């Protein structure tokens with residue numbers, strides 16, 4: 654499965670490797686995330702995968718934020734992890750909620766905890782998870798230098 | 802307190818997770834299975850918080866859950882009792898001091914029985930509820946001392 658998938662996404666793939674058996678990681682440019690989802694829907698069919706969760710990780714030494722989209726591929730009984738790196742100072746990535754409404758919680762969470770901006774998501778707001786007293790100070794708790 | 806007498810025979814539980822890791826919740830669910838047969842004590846889950854007698858709180862109380870816990874408690878009819886289950890509901894447990902939490906359940910509502918453990922076994926949870934019932938009968942909730 655991995656070979657054919659990497660092949661069909663080859664114009665976007667920066668790097669690909671196995672995280673563990675049945676869990677393939679494909680690194681893509683952050684600005685291309687939305688296009689990759691469009692392509693995935695084309696290649697696999699809209700009904701044969703779903704976005705399980707979006708995970709953000711702060712990497713202060715590298716001045717980057719890593720963002721992982723965990724995608725369940727039913728037909729292959731496997732996971733695909735779409736990985737992108739964003740600059741920590743200005744973490745912007747295109748939103749996919751118009752393609753995948755289920756991405757709403759993941760995008761709001763990653764925004765609230767790490768300050769990632771999902772461009773095109775009009776529902777983006779603070780205090781989805783983070784309590785008011787923290788968010789009103791502009792603190793993103795999962796940033797390693799947030800001090801909370 | 803005629804109503805207290807009724808509760809002694811059939812305490813209906815309301816289970817509320819205020820921020821548990823789900824460990825305690827699984828044990829609470831286990832404790833109401835036929836294997837542990839809680840109905841021999843009349844213990845069962847209330848269909849609505851407005852029918853509940855005993856509020857079973859699991860997990861650390863997060864700042865956001867604190868309001869909800871208070872609101873749930875206020876909706877329960879008198880007389881009502883609270884059993885805090887697990888280290889988190891007692892004191893905050895492993896989440897103590899974290900930015901989104903208030904602390905143990907007793908920061909928000911009056912707690913009658915504390916069941917320690919991380920998570921407590923189903924037997925311990927049922928024992929906590931039984932101790933509450935014994936307390937209502939006028940005892941201190943403890944077994945009679947030998948001798």
Ligand code: SF4
Pocket residue numbers: 820821822823824825826859860861886887888889890894895918919920921
């Ligand atoms: S006491 Fe332990 S099992 Fe229970 S919610 Fe806390 S961490 Fe989880």
